[in-house]
Amino acid sequence: MSNEGLIIEERSRDIGDFLVGRLIPFRKKRMVGPFIFIDHMGPTMIKKGHYMDVDQHPHIGLSTLTYMLEGELMHEDSIGTHQRISPGSVNWMVAGKGVTHTERTPRDMRDGSEFTAHGYQIWVALPKELEDIDPEFHHIDAEILPSWKENNTEFRLVAGQGYGKTSPLPVHSELFMVEVKSPERYELQLKGELQGEIGICIVEGSIQACENTIEQGNMLVSKVEDTCNVILEPNSHILLFGGKPFEEERHIYWNFVSHSKDKIEAAKEKWKNKGFPKVQGDDTYVVMPE
Known part of the structure; x- marks a missing residue:
């Protein structure tokens, strides 16, 4: 999905072991482990005349992780992928040295009926030495992802390693993304279960952290590895994400990520000159914002 002018939330605040903001990057925290951008899609009602159509746009230096909670999308890219994504499954596109893609409401769902679209578009920066690899695409069905329960609390390991799974x-790096849903009050164990920096995205409900109540729509980022306990309030739904941070700073401009400003400048010129590979049969073109 295209980053239409990166929005940086300035109202981040400090509650002790965590920084709290609306999304990443925010002012005090640019990345969480290798995670560099998280976009919350919806929930929004999709209906006739208002379908999701993200036209052809480029990426370099990152992997995109699409995770739907409701609704479906069709992904197409310049390496020939045509992949529908449904709730709970994962689309993982490794941009590497350069790829273009589109994401649209599937054709068979454009019949005038209404449905909710809700999910997350996540960008994970590639390690410096892998920024120029050939593009890849991988799809993992929901039932293949590790899932388990602690009492009535449900866990799903979307990516990486965590909780011994x-x-x-x-x-391509040391990271994790875990979905947690709890119908009842639940004390979540973080210490020893997840390695590296920890982010918490509150999808629904609220959590207690460092004697503060944090409501849905917010994101917490740990400042220390040994964080205070986190308690999920009843009927809460969160995403845990993070991992080992890179040694080098990452630069981000529009849909381009790299440790090198020169690589980003080269990608900007390449897109302006229409030098990126194209999605077959698609002539759409998203103009890069100045």
Whole structure:
């Protein structure tokens, strides 16, 4: 999905072991482990005349992780992928040295009926030495991802390693993304279960952290590895994400990520000159914002 002018939330605040903001990057925290951008899609009602159509746009230096909670999307890219994504499954596109893609409401769902679209578009920066690899695409069905329960609380390991389990998603760095849903008040264990920096995205409900109540729509980022306990209030739904941070700074401009400003400048010129590979049969073109 295209980053239409990166929005940086300035109202981040400090509650002790965590920083709290609306999304990443926010002012005090640019990345969480290798995660560099998280976009919350919806929930929004999709209906006739208002279908989701993200036209052809480029990426370099990152992997995109699409995770739908409701609704479906069709992904197409310049390496020939045509992949529908449904709730709970994962689309993982490794941009590497350069790829273009589109994301649209599937054709068979454009029949005038209404449905909700709700999900997350996540960007994970590639390690410096892998920024120029050939593009790849991987899809993992929901039932293949590790899932388990602690009492009535449900866990799903979307990516990486956590809680003694490993996702089959072929990631390129030390990271994790875990979905947690709890119908009742639940004390979540973080210490020793997840390695590296920890982010918490509150999808629904609220959590207690460091004697503060944090409501849905917010994101927490740990400042220390040994964080305070987190308590999920009843009927809460969160995403845990993060991992080992890179040694080098990452630069981001529009849909381009790299440790090198020169690589980003080269990608900007390449897109302006229409030098990126194209999605077959698609002539759409998203103009890069100045």
